[in-house]
Amino acid sequence: MSFILQSIFNGLLAGCIYALFAMGLTLIYGVLNFVNFAHGELIMWGAYSLYLFMEKPFHLPLPVALIPSLSLTILLGMGMDRFTFKPLRQANRLTLLIAALGLSFLLRNGAQFFWGAELRTYGFQIRRGWRILNMSITPNQIAIILTTLICIMIVYLLFHRSRLGKSMRAVSDNLELARVVGIHTKRAIQFAWIISSSLACIGGILLALDTNLQPGMGLINLVKAFAATLLGGVGNLWGALLGGIVIGLAENLGVLVISTGYKDAIAFGIMVLLLLLKPSTLYGAQE
Amino acid sequence: MDLFLHLWIMILIYTIFAMSLNLEVGYTGLFNFGHVAFFGIGAYTSALLTLHQVPFELAFAAALIAAGLSGFFLSIPSLRLRGDYFGIATLGFGEIIRMIFQNEVWLTKGPMGLPGIPKPVLFSCRFATLPQYLLLTLGFAILTFLVLRFIIRSPLGRIFKAIREDEVASTALGKNVFHFRIKSFVIGSVFAGLAGTLWGHYITFISPGDFTLLETILVLLIVVLGGKGTEWGPVLGAIVLIFFQESLRFLRLPAEWAHYLAPLQQMIFGGLLVLLMIFRPEGILREKGKSTDVGTKRCQ
Numbered sequence: 293m294s295f296i297l298q299s300i301f302n303g304l305l306a307g308c309i310y311a312l313f314a315m316g317l318t319l320i321y322g323v324l325n326f327v328n329f330a331h332g333e334l335i336m337w338g339a340y341s342l343y344l345f346m347e348k349p350f351h352l353p354l355p356v357a358l359i360p361s362l363s364l365t366i367l368l369g370m371g372m373d374r375f376t377f378k379p380l381r382q383a384n385r386l387t388l389l390i391a392a393l394g395l396s397f398l399l400r401n402g403a404q405f406f407w408g409a410e411l412r413t414y415g416f417q418i419r420r421g422w423r424i425l426n427m428s429i430t431p432n433q434i435a436i437i438l439t440t441l442i443c444i445m446i447v448y449l450l451f452h453r454s455r456l457g458k459s460m461r462a463v464s465d466n467l468e469l470a471r472v473v474g475i476h477t478k479r480a481i482q483f484a485w486i487i488s489s490s491l492a493c494i495g496g497i498l499l500a501l502d503t504n505l506q507p508g509m510g511l512i513n514l515v516k517a518f519a520a521t522l523l524g525g526v527g528n529l530w531g532a533l534l535g536g537i538v539i540g541l542a543e544n545l546g547v548l549v550i551s552t553g554y555k556d557a558i559a560f561g562i563m564v565l566l567l568l569l570k571p572s573t574l575y576g577a578q579e
Numbered sequence: 580m581d582l583f584l585h586l587w588i589m590i591l592i593y594t595i596f597a598m599s600l601n602l603e604v605g606y607t608g609l610f611n612f613g614h615v616a617f618f619g620i621g622a623y624t625s626a627l628l629t630l631h632q633v634p635f636e637l638a639f640a641a642a643l644i645a646a647g648l649s650g651f652f653l654s655i656p657s658l659r660l661r662g663d664y665f666g667i668a669t670l671g672f673g674e675i676i677r678m679i680f681q682n683e684v685w686l687t688k689g690p691m692g693l694p695g696i697p698k699p700v701l702f703s704c705r706f707a708t709l710p711q712y713l714l715l716t717l718g719f720a721i722l723t724f725l726v727l728r729f730i731i732r733s734p735l736g737r738i739f740k741a742i743r744e745d746e747v748a749s750t751a752l753g754k755n756v757f758h759f760r761i762k763s764f765v766i767g768s769v770f771a772g773l774a775g776t777l778w779g780h781y782i783t784f785i786s787p788g789d790f791t792l793l794e795t796i797l798v799l800l801i802v803v804l805g806g807k808g809t810e811w812g813p814v815l816g817a818i819v820l821i822f823f824q825e826s827l828r829f830l831r832l833p834a835e836w837a838h839y840l841a842p843l844q845q846m847i848f849g850g851l852l853v854l855l856m857i858f859r860p861e862g863i864l865r866e867k868g869k870s871t872d873v874g875t876k877r878c879q
Contacts, residue, residue: 327663327667329666379857383860385663386604389610389666390799391852391853391857393670393796394800394848394852395853401842404842405843515667515670518671554682556678564656567659
């Protein structure tokens, strides 16, 4: 019984992280109407950039290293848009996606070039967890949940209370109309990239804290984030949150039944099932 | 001389692989980003069967059928998706297939890979030496070229192109778009399986690490560099890119560089893909009858 409880807890934890990825992915989809194939690389670079500032020559403590790391990832996200996606705004969809895929491959191998393909960690001591309800809960895990909650709060406040957030929602609803009523669409797009990259960076760091760092972590999490996005309805921020948690739970409960080697395949399995069973309800189903 | 023969064998295998992707991406407008899966399925099926003393003709046929069937089963759920979602579904599928190669140790020996894959004997003709193998791949490449050209020039091929250009109009003309997309995807998968089979029997050692995103990127780059939607584009692209890739391998660079060289080379592939898309999305050869401004579906 405690085994299942522990799995549920771990699932919620992973789900929080996936939710951050999925919210970033769906945000860009909402504003620019395409799936950013390089979103996984923002996650990976977010995690690695923290590693960069925590190791030599910088040796910054984690809270301080967070600031340059976050800035670097935001810069990367905006650079992506400026140098790859912006020139292709009017292009054919296939062209745009191939470029995004190429960019993702470039960034992934960039990380491998600097840090190698081996697994890395931030080098924290593994601490013994507290025992609550027969579950083992580490301080790291508490930190992960708290950070996620704070991020979600901030995103909520931004979107529903601030002018910029409202303008972004308007752009996401209808770009042309937003432009007509005088919303600064360029600013809204830039803002969307900032939020999306920040969420990817924070999610990537949390994931690396919970597991490890590896150049391939981007791709597999892109697929998970996408599955979560589909579950929640594409373009729907709060649906993405829910979808992420469902994926996290399914993964951690699923490995009780099937081999752990296929843990990463569960999100894909859910996606396929969803498509087979309820293709018509999907927002993004074939027009 | 051996080097030269090796180079051409690789070029021909990748030409077959790229031509199969060209049918999907270039002619039908399907965003298949997991083409390596079918290459891998072909390679593994044929290798496993021949290692268990199944005759080559049977093993080859089984490999093509396995690739085609898996393409069929993947396409049913995922082709319901709109373009970019389909892309991500295939991308995921490519990873899943690799996971299966890695985890089903009883069948595939997992990360250890399958060594000692025999050289093919087709119709009591043995293809063991380099010139013989070159002949074999050349034969299959020409066959693939002709078959795919026949398809593209047939009414079926015209429907594929019509779907690529305008899905709604094709539906209005009474074409079942979903149905034709599956057809294109399955044909493409079968020929990718053929390329994988030829590759496996040539290299004689396969492991899950051979079927990564790199292969997908490489073959996609071949197609878009040569010119998607053209008959000779994939051939040209394969010559240029495989020459580049394989020549790096034979430069005899110091071993300690290898750590940096592989990611660097892959960064070049990724970067090239981005630059091509921004500056010349139609590739070296331009599809006839198309203006530079390709496509009807716009992003915004």
